[in-house]
Amino acid sequence: MDLGIRDRVALVAASTGGLGRAVAEALAAEGASVVVAGRRGELAKEIAAQLPEAVAVQADLSAPGGPQALVEAAREAYGDPDILILNGPGPRPGTAADLDTGDLAAAVDSLLLAQQRLVALTLPAMRRRGWGRILAIGSSGIAAPLPGLALSNAGRAALAAYLKTLATEVAADGVTVNLLLPGRIATDRVAALDAARAEREQRPVTEVEAASRATIPAGRYGTPAEFGASAAFLCGAPASYITGTALRCDGGLVRSL
Template sequence: MDLGISARTALVAASTSGLGRAVAEALAAEGARVVVAARRGDLAREIAATLPAAVGVEADLSAADGPRVMVEAARRAFGDPDILVLNGPGPQPGQAAATTDSDLTGALETLLLAQQRLTALTLPAMRARGWGRIVAIGSSGVAAPLPGMALSNTGRAATAAYLKTLAGEVAADGVTVNLLLPGRIATERVAALDRARADREQRAVADVEAASRATIPAGRYGTPEEFGAAAAFLCSAPASYITGTALRCDGGLVREL
């Protein structure tokens, strides 16, 4: 299938590792011009150099001017982004009863406000052209809140509500807005969560991983490449009638339609 995004400009936030990098690589493989953005500019540039048409940008989404730095760098390199992939670091695990005002403020700043700022900066040009794709990398916790992940569950659910509302407002302008929700994908973030659980429960990491795989109907963790392929489709021309949707890439982990 021709995804129809050759020479489209894609801005991928937090794309030097894990799911963000997988999405950047998948879009680049489809011919998109990719802006690899992250706090570590050296690593962003290093990764961009391995892609057919890409630039690396140093920008911290948690900083007040971080989103603007990302978007302005994309414009200088390739013009206004046609595709925006929203992504960012996840908060630390924790119990809902133990959260503080400061914890929640930090989670919302990273998971909601930074994403809204990026969207606000890129959306007008998409609407004016009559074509745009916004895809947010979320979590299966949006569909079914995850135990011990109170901050992530809260921040990502708020972002999902914002994007669902936005999708209805811009669909007639040719802009689609979707979420892609990973389950247990084999990234360093998931490995770190498994190690943290093993420490809390005083178990071997291998035992924690085996128990986690047993909850997944597919019987394994997903690969970043599988996730990247799903994201590339949501960013594609053939996906033009898919909007306001949360697509799970989780091997059947969440037991609901």
């Protein structure tokens, strides 16, 4: 299937590892010109050098002016982005009963406010051209809040509500707005969460992983490449009638429709 995104400009936030990197690689494989962004500038350069057409930008979206600097660098390299991938590091694990107000504010700033700033900077050009894709890398916690991840659940749910509202406002302009929700994908983040759970429960990490796989109908963790392929489809021309949707890539983990 031709996704129709050859030579489209894709800005992928937090793409120096994990799911962000997988999405950047998938978009590049489809012929998009990709802006690889992250706090680790040298790593971003290494990743960009491995892609067919890409540039690297060191960016901290939580810093003052960070989103503006990232978008300006993307424009300098390729012009206004056609595709915006919203992504950011997950906050620390923790329970809702033990939330710290400062930590909650930081999670909202990272998972909602920084992402909204990127949208505000890139959306006007998409609307003028009559074509755009905004896709957020979310979490299955949006559909079913995850135990022990209260900060992530709260911040990502707020982003989902904002994007769902936005989708209805810009659909007629040819701009789609969606979320892609990973379940248990084999990334460093998931490995760290498994390790934290193993330490908390005082049992081997292999037992934690086995117990987690047992809850997934597919019987395994997903791969970053599978997630990236799903993201690339949602960013493509064939997905032009899909908007305002939270699609799960989770092997059947979440039992609700």
